Every structure is written in C-alpha cells, then in structure tokens.
Amino acid sequence: MDDKPQPDTPQKLSTSALAKLLDVPSQQLFATLKDYGWIRKSEEGWSLSSKGEFEGGEYIHSKRYGRYIVWPEELAAHPLLLALEDSRHISATIIGKTVGLNAREVNRILSELGWIKHGFQGWELTAIGEQCGGVQLENDSSGTFYVVWPQDIQNHQALNRQLMFSAEVYAPPAAESGDMFASQSQYQGLDGRQHSSKAHLQISHWLYMAGIAHACQRDLPFVDKENQPPLKADFYLPAHQLYIECWDDAEGSTLNQRMQRKAIYQQHGCTVIDIEKEDLEQLDEVLTRQLRKQGIRVY
Template sequence: MSGDDSRLSTTALARALDIPLQQLFATLRDYGWIERRDEHWLLTPKGEYEGGCYRDSKRYGRYIVWPEALVQHPLLSAIESNQRISASQMRRYYPGLQPRHLNRALAEFGLQQSTILGWELTALGKHFGGQQVQSESSGAFYVSWPHEIVDHPVIQRELERLTARQAVTAAAEPAGPVERTVSGHDSTDLFASAGPIAAPMVECRGIDGHHPGTCLQAAVCDWLYFAQQAHALKRALPVEEELYADFYLPAGRVYIDCWEDGAPAAQLAAWLRNKEVYASLDLRHLEIKAGDAEYLDEVLGRGLLAFGIRC
C-alpha cells in the first residue's frame, strides 16, 4: 500500500462493499480475521496477513484498518447484501441470545406478535422493513427482515441491552455491612446534625416493586398490576432519540404517559415529542392527566378496551 491514509476502517470498508456493518464484522469473524475479546475487536494472525493493522485516534481510540484493495477481495466482494434474515439468523450477530429471546424481544418492541399461526408482522414491523413469510415445511408464520436491520440504531440498542442482561451472572454486592444496634436499627446518631429535622419524603412506590417518579405514576402502576397487565416502566420508544414512555404494555403494544400538573418545560417538551412519535409511527398510546387519578377505572379501563384489552 502507498500509505496509511489509504486504509479503510471496518465501517468505511462496509460502506464501500455496500453491506451492513454488523454483517461485515460477523463475516470477518467467521473467516478468522478478527476475534471479539473484552468488548473489543482484535486482529488475528490471519487478519494481519490480509493487511489489517491498528490505528490510534484520540476520538475513537484504537481500531482496525484495512487495505483499500480488500474491496476487490473475492471473499468480501461475494457477500450478498440484499438477502433477508429471520430472527433466528440474527443470532449470528448476537450469539449470547437464543432465537426465542430474539423473537420475544422483537415482539415486545411491537415489531411482530405471537399468534396461533406463529409470528405475525405488525404495522410497526412493516415500518422496519419486515415481510410476512410462511414456512414451506411447517406452514408456520414468521417474519423476515432486511439484513440492514442489524445496523439499525434502535434494534442495536435494544438487543445489546438484552445481551448485557443475559450476561449478568450475579447482582452487585453491597459495599459493606451496616452496623446495627441491639434494637435492630443502624447506629447512626440521629441527633448528630445541628440542623432541623427534615420532613419524611413521600415514597411513591408501586405495589409490584416499581419505583415510579410520581404518585400519579404509582397509581397507574398499581392499577395495571391489579388488572394483571404486564407492563414496563420508562420504556424507550422505537426511535433513535432518547424518548421514553412512562409505561408500556407489550401484550397490546400500548404506551402510556402521565401528564403531571406543574411539570417543568423540559418534561412538557418531552411529552409533546412523544405525541409526535406516536402519531408518525401510528403507535397505540394513552395519556393520563393529573385529574384522572381518582377515575383510573374509567380512564384506563375504557382506554385499554378501545385497543381490545379487557381489564
């Protein structure tokens, strides 16, 4: 090669080959050119033989670069970029997840749903490029996805979070034991502070163990729990922006936001942005106002019934 400037990062190489980045990483790994170690991609002797080397950057740290001529390499130029993949085949890019985890994750996010026929595509799934397919052997329904979905920021974010949770083997231990007196209380001197005694804070905690931010959210959380509706708290919306709904019901793919009185401008702006996303993606959603707290049976009951959810 004429110089280091003519080398391509793996991202640039994927762009030159017109294939998804995650597909290229998986291919290079399968060829034995790179390996994953401690959350980093490292060159193997075979990768070094093909011309790979490292480049250091203040912004990106250390990363692998390749000769520009690899664009013409027969093993890479033969990669098909227009093929479609199923959730089971996505395991190649997320080896820590089983096919059932991937299918359930896509369903929880509203891209597909489980029925007696199999996995059926939803309207949001179509937005992500999904297509309904029927197995020729079993007749079961499943969804195929464009290969580029493995590079979609929203899909990457959700599946990487799921991978991280699967990898956790034990919860963190407390920093140390709390010293107790014979009465069972900690040994902190309650009278050590010369300041006034602060009034106890009202803890808005759901009966299911969730810790919502407000008492209105706690009331909604309890209502959903007693209605036996599985729900997530502070669920990310299916967009690249960091937007979160207060609650999400995966069974009906319904998002719920609690509009509090006297909320700061930033929170109000976030709620309004959520509404725009719900409208643009045609997502099911409900808004609970502060005045609805005493009428949740009517507001939530009727609202969810409109989406086919009986409580």
C-alpha cells in the first residue's frame, strides 16, 4: 500500500504520500488514522469509516494495486495531523545512524535493556518499553512487528550509554587512540567478562547482545595426555557444539597454539568459524551469515 501510484487529481494523496508530506513514518500515520477511527482493518486491507469519509477520504481502484484510500491534500493542515509533528516517532535505523550502528544492532541493545523482545512475528514492545514511549506497529505487507520511539528517546541516559559502548567496541583499531579502550590492557565487556584483546571483546560483545550463550577461553576436551597443558578455544557455543577462533593476533607462540587447535578441530570433526582480522570491520554481517549457515537463528 505504501507504493500506490497517485491519482490523476493532484490534490488527492495516498496515505503514504500524506505521511511523506507530514514527514512521519507511513506506518505511524496508518496507526494514527486507525486510532482516530478514520480507517479500520478489513479482509480487503484498509477500509474507510464514516469518520474517514467525512474527512474527505475516498477509494481509488487500480488494476495493479487494487483498492486503496486517498485523501485531500488540505488534510495535511488538519489539527489532529499537525499534532503528529510533536509526537513524531523514529525507528531503530534512525537511532543507530548517529553512532554508526545498524537497526539490528540497535534492536539488540533495546532488547538487552528489556524494552523489546523478539517474538514469533518480530520485535514486540514490553511494558518497560511502553513506559519509555515505544509504539508497537505492524508492517502491512509482511505482517512483521516492529517498534518506533519518540524522538527524545535519544536523550535517554541508559540507551545512550549502551549505544556509545557498542559504537566504541566496534570502532576499528585506527580509531582506538581516542576511544575508551585505548589505554587498557584488559578489555571489560558489558557482561563483566575480561578479554585480552579488543578483537575478543568485539566477538564476545556481539554474541552477548545477540543472546547467544558462549564460553570464552574454554579448555578443549580432547587433550588428555599427562603433563600436557590444556589448549583453550577462543569461544565455544555449548548449545551448538561450535567453536569460534579469532585470528587477529596470530604471532609467535600464539600462532603455534592456534595451529595445534586447528589440527585438533580437524581430527575430531569439530565445527569451527574462523574470524580473520579483516572480518572485524563487518563483524555483524560475517557472524550473522556464518551462524545462520549452521542453522543458528540470529535476530
């Protein structure tokens, strides 16, 4: 419905075009018009109520799109719709743009804060999220749920701390001279764990925010020779019996240990995901793709 062609009469606008004129998300306008009682959901999509018809709404029929609703252009000056400017909501995509995070990473932060949770149809608003001003919406074409937030949510201290921490964690090494981790020899994650390198912090933080249980520096169970020190995996996902190895600091004795572990993994037929140094710049994309290949759901 969002991409319906405009009617020949210029003063008539589709709901999505009216939303663009008002500079609000189209789904927010659909939800608002529903709350005002101007439209309602029916088997055929959105239908006009008598209130909607009174406000000038009418139907347009298209061979390609079927029936949809148009509104007089002057409706943009309606007091109820002008009030939307003061209550305009923003998406996770907009929230993340200011700090360089994508919508998926922002939604994970909102979930960690307890403001949303992932359900069968997508991201669902929690009671805490509702208290923070979140609004539950549904995508008309896909039926998936998502949540939008008041503009001033960007001033929320807890959210800002989480956004800034994640942005600093994922910042490339070249930017470390000015970040909070620059002078640290140990890197503490949001979950309280200590890591020996920023690369390990990045991977552990990603797994934690994605809600994936994991162990760090886990002893490999395959080494049982007397007096032989245990070899430790960088990361282990017990629910999936999957290992993750990070190759960012493979030098000297560290490289020797990694090659020993690699040989052991191959010997025992273990499933391993290798993260190379260049993968860290697109960690969300790489880990999401690799884990989904192993049948692991990633939100």
